[in-house]
Amino acid sequence: MTFTDREFWTVIHGMGFGAVFLLAFAGGLAGLWSFRPELATPAGLKERLRRLLAGTWIMAIIAWLTVIVGTYTVYPWYRAKPPEGADLRDYPRSYLLADENLAGWHTFAMEWKEHVAWMTPILATAVAFVVLRYGLRLAEDPHLRRACIVLFTIAFLAAAVAGMFGAFITKAAPIY
Amino acid sequence: MTNSHDMETLGGASAAFVASGIGCAALGLLTTLAQISVSVKNLLNWWNPAGPLSGKSGLAVIIWIASWIVLHAVWKNKAVSVHRALTVTLVLIAVGVIGTFPTFFEMFGH
Numbered sequence: 001m002t003f004t005d006r007e008f009w010t011v012i013h014g015m016g017f018g019a020v021f022l023l024a025f026a027g028g029l030a031g032l033w034s035f036r037p038e039l040a041t042p043a044g045l046k047e048r049l050r051r052l053l054a055g056t057w058i059m060a061i062i063a064w065l066t067v068i069v070g071t072y073t074v075y076p077w078y079r080a081k082p083p084e085g086a087d088l089r090d091y092p093r094s095y096l097l098a099d100e101n102l103a104g105w106h107t108f109a110m111e112w113k114e115h116v117a118w119m120t121p122i123l124a125t126a127v128a129f130v131v132l133r134y135g136l137r138l139a140e141d142p143h144l145r146r147a148c149i150v151l152f153t154i155a156f157l158a159a160a161v162a163g164m165f166g167a168f169i170t171k172a173a174p175i176y
Numbered sequence: 177m178t179n180s181h182d183m184e185t186l187g188g189a190s191a192a193f194v195a196s197g198i199g200c201a202a203l204g205l206l207t208t209l210a211q212i213s214v215s216v217k218n219l220l221n222w223w224n225p226a227g228p229l230s231g232k233s234g235l236a237v238i239i240w241i242a243s244w245i246v247l248h249a250v251w252k253n254k255a256v257s258v259h260r261a262l263t264v265t266l267v268l269i270a271v272g273v274i275g276t277f278p279t280f281f282e283m284f285g286h
């Protein structure tokens with residue numbers, strides 16, 4: 001039972017960062033949703049703020065790591081051009097495009113995934129910044145809290161699109 | 177963009193939100209522009225192993241940070257409606273989603 005370097009980084013990119021991302025999103029969303037004065041004492045809000053900061057900042061940092069590793073480590077292996085006579089199974093993009101039944105995994109799924117994923121760290125960082133800068137004020141201002149929830153959720157949905165297509169593409173054309 | 181006491185001093189939050197929307201819209205516009213123009217696509221090929229994605233994402237991040245710095249400087253001490261900032265941000269995100277959607281940008285050629 002062995003891992004190649006490429007398999008290792010593909011697993012880190014998809015499952016390693018993905019698992020932490022999901023945990024951070026769940027914690028951050030629950031934290032934002034319940035960060036209201038009617039649901040906690042002032043001491044309770046201060047304690048929740050620490051967890052809210054952790055959830056939002058971990059999600060933002062993990063999102064940056066995921067897109068950077070994805071774009072600059074995994075993606076070059078995916079899109080590498082095969083030399084003449086090469087086994088296309090070692091070149092996922094070319095392998096998918098060579099089969100019209102699989103080509104859509106590149107022309108639609110990968111093309112959308114590789115771009116839309118970059119929205120996640122941008123949006124998550126904006127929310128994490130607002131939580132850090134405004135802190136307890138989020139509890140007093142439902143408009144501000146709602147805006148954070150909306151953008152935090154859109155950041156997650158963009159990552160969900162990327163993660164879902166990433167899993168399907170890896171199943172159709174694994175990186176060895 | 178002013179009309180209630182609870183929006184005061186929230187200019188920093190509005191700047192962060194709108195700038196994130198600008199970053200998303202930039203990503204969508206650059207993705208579509210790279211499809212329309214081969215020369216733009218080549219200009220965005222900052223690192224060959226990753227191809228034009230390196231330039232599209234890199235330039236979108238630069239535009240996001242630059243717009244955030246400018247908006248923060250302009251709005252940080254101003255009363256800016258978070259509700260309106262969120263609306264603008266959602267429109268900009270929609271531009272980004274449409275611009276990065278393959279069925280849309282593939283209408284523009286190569």
